[in-house]
Amino acid sequence: MVNEAVLSRVYLEAVLPCLELLTLRDTRASQLAARWNGSIRFCVGLSGPRCTVELRDSRATVTPAPLPRPDVGLFFPHEIMLNNLFRGKGLQIALPWKGLTKIKGLLTFSKLAERMQEVLESKDRETLELRAELMLGLMSRAIAVLARHDPDYKVQASHLHGVTEFRIRTGSASHVDFSGGTTKASVGRASSPDFILEFADSPLFLDVADDKVDVLAKACLGEISLKGDLHMGQIVNIALDKIGEYLL
Amino acid sequence: MPYTFKKSLELFARAARVIPQGIPGHLTPVITVPGSYPYFAAKAKGCRFWDVDGNEFIDYMCGYGPMILGYAHEKVDEAYRKQARLGSCTSIATNLSVDLAEEITKTIDCADWVMFAKNGADATSMAVMLARGFTKRDKIVLAEEGYHGTQPWAGTNPVGITPTDRADILMVPWGDVNAFCEVMARHKGQVAGVMFTPYHHPVFADQRLPGPSYWPEMRRICDEHGIVLIIDDVRAGWRLDLRGSGHYFGIRPDLACYSKAMANGYAISALVGSERLRITASKAYFAGSFWCNAPEMAAAMACLEEMKAIDAPKVVKELGETLMKGLGERAAAHGLKVSITGPPAIPFMKFANETNFMRSQLFCGECASRGVFFHPHHNWFLSTAHTPQDIAQTLDAADEGFRVVKEKFGG
Ligand SMILES: Cc1ncc(COP(=O)(O)O)c(C=O)c1O
Secondary structure (H helix, E strand, O other), rough: OOOOHHHHHHHHHOOOOHHHHHHHHHHHHHHOOOOOEEEEEEEEEEOEEEEEEEEEEEEEEEOOOOOOOOOEEEOOOOOOHHHHHHHHOOOOEEEEEEEEOHHHHHHHHHHHHHHHHHHHHHHOOOOHHHHHHHHHHHHHHHHHHHHHOOOOHHHHOOOOEEEEEEEEOOOOOOEEEEOOOOOOOEEEEEOOOOOEEEEHHHHHHHHOOOOOOOOOHHHHHEEEEEEEHHHHHHHHHHHHHHHHHHHH | OOOOOHHHHHHHHHHHOOOOOOOOOOOOOOOOOOOOOOOOOEEEOOOOOEEEOOOOEEOOOHHHHHOOOOOHHHHHHHHHHHHHHHOOOOOOOOOHHHHHHHHHHHOOOOEEEEEEEHHHHHHHHHHHHHHHHHOOOOEEEEEOOOOOOOHHHHHHOOOOOOEEEEEEEEOOOOOOOOHHHHHHHHOOOOOOEEEEEEEEEOOOOEEEEEOOHHHHHHHHHHHHHHOEEEEEEEOOOOOOOOOOOOHOOOOOOEEEEEOOOHOOOOEEEEEEEEEHHHHHHHHHHOOOOOOOOOOHHHHHHHHHHHHHHHHHHHHHHHHHHHHHHHHHHHHHHHOOEEEEEEOOOOOEEEEOOOOOOOHHHHHHHHOOOEEEOOOOOOOOOOOOOOHHHHHHHHHHHHHHHHHHHHHHOOO
């Protein structure tokens, strides 16, 4: 069951940060970002999640902390309204409490969001590595969101102590640290992971992300390696399934 | 010759195309240490099995428990074959169901009656239903990290379980009487039964034995609240005491579940119960197409007879003690800290200074490539077919395993 409050955090804290890598690596995205310099702040309810997307010199920066003076402020009275914006359907009411006139900024953001979706859903060979890297980061961040906010998953994750690392044998990695009080996601390799899920290459990882792979069979065939704390692996896997439900 | 697994891998590639996961259920330890473990067995005899590539292993998993007298045991297998020639799945039950039930009621001290099925999960599910039927209550208390099969109420399956399936299941930590009492207080008059294993044998953790007052205390609380006390003896049964693990730990449960070692590898399970649950059991409808199969019952009869004749629990206990002691000594000689837990017949070893099992995976992989089949995160089993020579050979392989762990991890 999708919890709308958690989903809004997945969008703001796990999906939107993809814009940083996207504008860094995708020419089309950086061209779009170059059209406007400024910041947009998303606020859900009075005490819901917040996040600021700043576009400057063709790059995006996404920060959870609110910037002091955003150029555009979007207030969503209810998380469903923010979620509908990302889902692209249903009632998408946002009250632009600030910067109503900065239409260009909003248009740029919406074009960038479209481009992100295009890349994340693309089957092109050229964008494959980027897509894999985006998905790796998104996955770790989304797990961290669930571990912090999903009422059921929070309980399961609270038993975990250690670091899970996802990596592609030849390329990028991301990891989730469950050891501190709050679960934290980062890109890149961990210094001493307790559970490692390694994929032979990016296409395989992306197929796994699309839920098209018999992971355990691939592990036996040596194309995926599961190493270390398999119990942690099982609990992380529950989150991966949940992310699938959330972002379907 | 170093062990290679070419044929295993080829076979697995075929398996993965036609069987989800390739090998459902028992994928570990293969999956944890790819390249160090065989995937498919070709034959087995005594305490050893040979994989499809011809590699030989001394087996400390014993089929995850069912093998207690040794693979391809002459007496048990002959009893099975003889009965199979007389008929297997007949339309009506055979005399063997009566003979076997009588034998079990004479053997297990809490068994006033017996109902047969095929798997451990059949027995545990029947027990849950009888507890509810007897008390006319809904809730069942289980222990966290306990395992009772893959049926929805048992909750181990990550797929396809709805909250409704588990709505009447209450979880408490194993061995925590206070937590149990709290649950009782919170659900006064609603708890039908409690199902625990006789001692705690979780995966990925040390095994824990009950303290002397634990089971008597549990019995007292269950009686006070009118709760059916169920012991899931599927894993430990027959290895600790032929009279039941309840007897071994000084407790008489109302219901107890058996399977695994009951017929040395043939598919049969049993739910046994006390007199006061007989009438409820008589009203239930439990059946399965193969539940009355006579050859498995003949195998169980032969297995029981042999376990009694050689005092199987004593044999496996002594062998387990030798193994545990030897492993402890070899690890210490390398300056490694291990924790070896559980009853000697069903021991488990993990490295004391890690929680991520990386040392265990390396150690078990090294042992496997030297012909010793251990599991990195699941308890092991001894059989009466293991010999002191097998254990000596095992300890030599383990010594090498410890050396490699020391080299890689330093401690
Ligand atoms: C304690 C316990 N109960 C129940 C079961 C389920 O038995 P089965 O796999 O035969 O259904 C097992 C199996 O490992 C077990 O260990």
